[in-house]
Amino acid sequence: MILLVLVASVLIMGVTIYQFREINIDYHQNRMERKEEQIRQSIDLAIQKTTYPVTTENLGLIFKDEIYEIAVVQNMNFNLYTLDGQLIKSSRPKFDNDPVPTCLSAEVLNNLEASVDKRYVEKNSAAGDQYQASYTYISDRQFKPIGILNLPYFEDNSFNDKELKEFLARLGGVYFLMLLLAIGLAYFVSKYITRSLETISGMMERTDLTRRNEKIHIDKPGEEIEKLISSYNAMIDELGQSAAKLAKSEREQAWREMAKQVAHEIKNPLTPMRLSVQSFQRNFDPNDPDINEKVDEYSKTLIQQIDTMSSIASAFSNFAKMPAQQNETLNIVEVVKLALDIFNEDYIHFITEEEKIIAKLDRTQLVRVVTNLVKNAIQAVPDVESPRILVSVAVEDDMVKISVADNGVGIEKELEDKIFEPKFTTKTSGMGLGLGMVKNIVETYKGTIKFTSQPGKGTVFCVKFPREIMSNK
Incomplete structure (x- = not known):
């Protein structure tokens, strides 16, 4: 105005x-x-x-x-x-x-x-x-x-010229008065509009993926404000669904890792047990008719149980397999930005050298990699006075490089060799499967994951993916 x-x-x-x-x-x-x-x-x-x-x-x-x-x-x-x-x-x-x-x-x-x-x-x-x-x-x-x-x-x-100056002076006075009226009217109109926007802004600031978020209810909002409120409430519904799906996905992934461990532990003794029983059956003295029958019955029963355990282990192993990659052409910069949107921490910053970096990857697995690395960084800076997490995306030769740096507590030297082991964690809660899952995804794509850390100063995780890769079945 x-x-x-x-x-x-x-x-x-x-x-x-x-x-x-x-x-x-x-x-x-x-x-x-x-x-x-x-x-x-x-x-x-x-x-x-x-x-x-x-x-x-x-x-x-x-x-x-x-x-x-x-x-x-x-x-x-x-x-x-x-x-x-x-x-x-x-x-x-x-x-x-x-x-x-x-x-x-x-x-x-x-x-x-x-x-x-x-x-x-x-x-x-x-x-x-x-x-x-x-x-x-x-x-x-x-x-x-x-x-x-x-x-x-x-x-x-x-x-x-005199007439022109007098006319312009009178015209300037009229427009100065109109300007004052426009400023006053604009002030009251903006206050009326921003009253609803301040309510929406406050609700957005309190939005948190880790808890249930309330919807906005305003009596008799304007048409534009009503559309904004409807969009926000729809976003809250989608955010709740996404949070539930993400939690379910992480639980399933954790159980897959656990299933691998269980399957490995069960299958290790099965083959020696089977060979021992078969050897015992072959070498036993056949002159004792009663003993021979009993041993034969015992061996069959034991072999049947071993086969049952092997089937269970195989079922666990099949469940633990990573889902087939759904590779698609992605703008890595855009996907990483979207992955960071679920975090409300204002100390998380994102930088990139290019507006568009194209690569062939699975969108879901890429989001998992980014979110797990960022979560790990967030858990490393709770006691830091001025926490800072920097996520960057760049291109190195034919590789896409994603780095997550924090100024947290760092990793002790004696723990660096165990950091990617499943079930290993330095935290009081959690299953310790996050970094192991990230490494599994990266290696599936024939990529690399490395980190450098200084205790008390911070850690930098660096992930590299090939920009072109065929899907692994």
């Missing part, structure tokens, strides 16, 4: 100045033409009355005194020239001291001769004022040109 008032005032002032100038131009042009016509009529009348032969040589005699009378009556000085441009007579009383040219330039004579109406107007500036001079032919009684009439005309714009 304020901008509209300012722009309108500037445009109207510009149009006003332009209009006044156009009026001035038309006024002076019409006035000069009227004066010129009146002087020509007076000259023609003097030529009709004179007793001298009407020739170029006698123009000085014809208008010896008549030229001053005409100038006084018309309140306008003028000059008479011969056809070749020589000054004959001027109405100025002190001709010798006046800057009236005694000879017209060739340009003036040529332009006058070439003009259709035998009239030429010359425009110049003199002493800071606009100066015009018209040139027309003087004819005898047979309409034969015998001389040239020169009418100098100085434009006096002082009155019009």
Whole structure:
């Protein structure tokens, strides 16, 4: 509103100045033409009355005194020239001291001769004022040109300039009052609008993925605010669903890792047990009929149980397999930004060297890698006075590099070799599967994950993925 008032005032002032100038131009042009016509009529009348032969040589005699009378009556000085441009007579009383040219330039004579109406107007500036001079032919009684009439005309714009200044002053006062009204109205309108926006902003600041978020309810909001509230409430619903899916996904992933461990522990002794029982069955003394039957029955039962345990272990192992990769062409920068949106910590910062880095990866698994690394960084900075986490994405040769750096507690040297082991954790809660899962995903893509750490200063995890890779089934 304020901008509209300012722009309108500037445009109207510009149009006003332009209009006044156009009026001035038309006024002076019409006035000069009227004066010129009146002087020509007076000259023609003097030529009709004179007793001298009407020739170029006698123009000085014809208008010896008549030229001053005409100038006084018309309140306008003028000059008479011969056809070749020589000054004959001027109405100025002190001709010798006046800057009236005694000879017209060739340009003036040529332009006058070439003009259709035998009239030429010359425009110049003199002493800071606009100066015009018209040139027309003087004819005898047979309409034969015998001389040239020169009418100098100085434009006096002082009155019009004064009127323009007064008008602009009044217009400026009106627009200043309108500007004050616009500022006041804009203030109250903005306060009315931002009252609802402040409520929405406060709710957004309290939005947290780890807890249940409340929806916004405002009585009689405006149309735009109602759309914003509806979008926020829909986002809260989607956020709750996403949080539930993420929690479920992480639990499933944790159980997959645990299943691998269980399967490994169960399957290790199975083969030796089977071989031992079979060996015992073959080497037992067959002379004892009762013992032989019992051992055979025992062996069959034991082998059946072993096969059952092997089936259970295989089922666990199949459950623990990573899901098939759904590789797609992704903008890594955009996906990492979206992965960071679930975190509300204001000390998490994201930088990138490029706006778009294209690679073929599984979107879900990439999000898992980023979120687990960031969570690990957040858990490392709870006691830091000024926590800071920096997530960066860059390109190195044919690899996509994702780095997560924090200024947390760091990792002790003796623990660095165990950091990617499943079920290993330095925290009081959690299963210790996050970094192990990240390493599993990265290695599935034939990538690398490394870290550098200084105890008490912070840790940097660096993940590299090939930009082009075929899906692993």
